[in-house]
Amino acid sequence: MKRIGILGGTFNPPHIGHLIIANEVQVKLNFDEIWFMPNQEPPHKETLNGVSGHHRSEMVQRAIASNPKFKLQSIELERPGRSYTYDTMMLLTKKYNYRFYFIIGADMIEYLPNWYKIDELVKVVTFVGVNRPEYNKESDYPITYVDVPNVEISSLMIRDRLKEGKSIFYLVPESVREYIEENRLYET
Ligand SMILES: Nc1ncnc2c1ncn2[C@@H]1O[C@H](COP(=O)(O)OP(=O)(O)OP(=O)(O)O)[C@@H](O)[C@H]1O
Numbered sequence: 264m265k266r267i268g269i270l271g272g273t274f275n276p277p278h279i280g281h282l283i284i285a286n287e288v289q290v291k292l293n294f295d296e297i298w299f300m301p302n303q304e305p306p307h308k309e310t311l312n313g314v315s316g317h318h319r320s321e322m323v324q325r326a327i328a329s330n331p332k333f334k335l336q337s338i339e340l341e342r343p344g345r346s347y348t349y350d351t352m353m354l355l356t357k358k359y360n361y362r363f364y365f366i367i368g369a370d371m372i373e374y375l376p377n378w379y380k381i382d383e384l385v386k387v388v389t390f391v392g393v394n395r396p397e398y399n400k401e402s403d404y405p406i407t408y409v410d411v412p413n414v415e416i417s418s419l420m421i422r423d424r425l426k427e428g429k430s431i432f433y434l435v436p437e438s439v440r441e442y443i444e445e446n447r448l449y450e451t
């Protein structure tokens with residue numbers, strides 16, 4: 264049976280932290296593929312800074328293009344409203360006979376008790392937790408831990424830099440940096 268790691272995210276924008284953790288998990292757990300899955304509306308964030316799902320998914324596509332193990336999964340963009348992972352995983356497990364693993368950074372591990380239907384969700388997917396600077400990765404939920412290089416980069420840091428007119432070279436793949444520039448994203 265294929266083993267698929269899913270990296271769900273808002274990807275506003277995608278950055279090298281996302282790519283590094285996904286690659287590290289893929290290699291260490293020997294997953295067949297990693298699916299990058301942009302959400303429509305994140306369950307726990309109030310604003311998307313006016314950047315559409317279309318733009319976020321275009322940026323993800325560019326970011327992952329060079330790795331044949333990385334795929335875009337657009338299922339959450341086809342459903343309006345907040346993207347609850349439980350609802351998505353119900354659809355994906357019905358559609359595919361694969362074993363699914365859901366990758367989360369330590370900030371999301373801390374937030375896990377607040378997830379929609381979390382007690383049912385842990386029966387459907389195995390959570391794979393990775394370290395993230397400043398966050399605690401311990402949890403009462405069953406989590407498989409993978410050590411990754413600490414990357415102190417967030418989408419918020421990139422949005423803030425762009426707002427201030429600062430360079431984001433090397434924090435995102437060059438193709439993503441060009442897309443942001445061409446479409447004048449995050450300028451205000
Ligand atoms: N630098 C990082 N180290 C470890 N995990 C990360 C890192 N950046 C993102 N993640 C994880 O990737 C997933 C998607 O993250 P998301 O798209 O929200 O990026 P973000 O940088 O956390 O965004 P924002 O700054 O807007 O909150 C989450 O599970 C998050 O914990």
Ligand SMILES: O=C(O)c1ccc[n+]([C@@H]2O[C@H](COP(=O)([O-])O)[C@@H](O)[C@H]2O)c1
Nearest residue numbers: 271272273302305306347348349378379
């Ligand atoms: O289902 C939930 O209640 C839930 C709560 C918080 C986050 N998530 C999902 O966790 C992933 C990481 O979230 P984010 O917003 O930090 O990118 C993304 O796929 C979210 O949709 C899901």
